[in-house]
Amino acid sequence: MDAWDIDRIQEILPHRYPFLFIDKVTAIDTAARKVVCRKLFTINDYFFAGHFPGNPVVPGVILTEAMAQSSIILFAALKPEIAARNPMYYLGKAEVKFKQAVFPGDAVDFEIEAVKILNNTGIVEAKAKVGETVVAEASIGFGIKPRS
């Protein structure tokens, strides 16, 4: 068990406002090859202004992006020596099922489990949960390339 704050997250993820969708890492278990990352969505999040006026709902693409960013956290936990060199991360494939809508005020936990992680590519299974309710799940493939 371990946890990362936003400073540690930003050492790994190149993303920044308005496209960083993890607030903290609440659990890292390298033996089980799992991490849990959390994002609290609030009415102040910029995208609610347009998605949708008077009916704020978290866009599915943002949940997908948050699961992808959480996958990078898992990669960094399992391959710290590669992540320390700040490589480029690419989303290669995402098969996502959305099960329930997410609203302002929801804290979403992104549970990511490794299927296979290599030095230059990885596949994970991801679940987005609000409390114990699964709101989305995905199979995600990504690539890692050194910066030239």
Add this chain to the structure above:
Amino acid sequence: MAANFEEIKKDVKKKVAEITELPEDKLKEDAKFVEDLGVDSMMALEIVASIEKKYKISIPEEEIPTIRCLNDVYAILEKRIK
């Protein structure tokens, strides 16, 4: 076991066809995944991960680059499950 392994080869070929989105008749046993079939690294990893899961084996990272065609997949499987 030999008959069983023939069944396994059939299942593997079917799975590889599904991942690569290629018809099974185009998947010749010695066709090179990357050069001949246009398989990218993500598909290659999907093939490895699906085989590991189905046959409950583990293929080490250093062996993955040696898997260049369907025959190589069969050889790795044969070594581990026979």
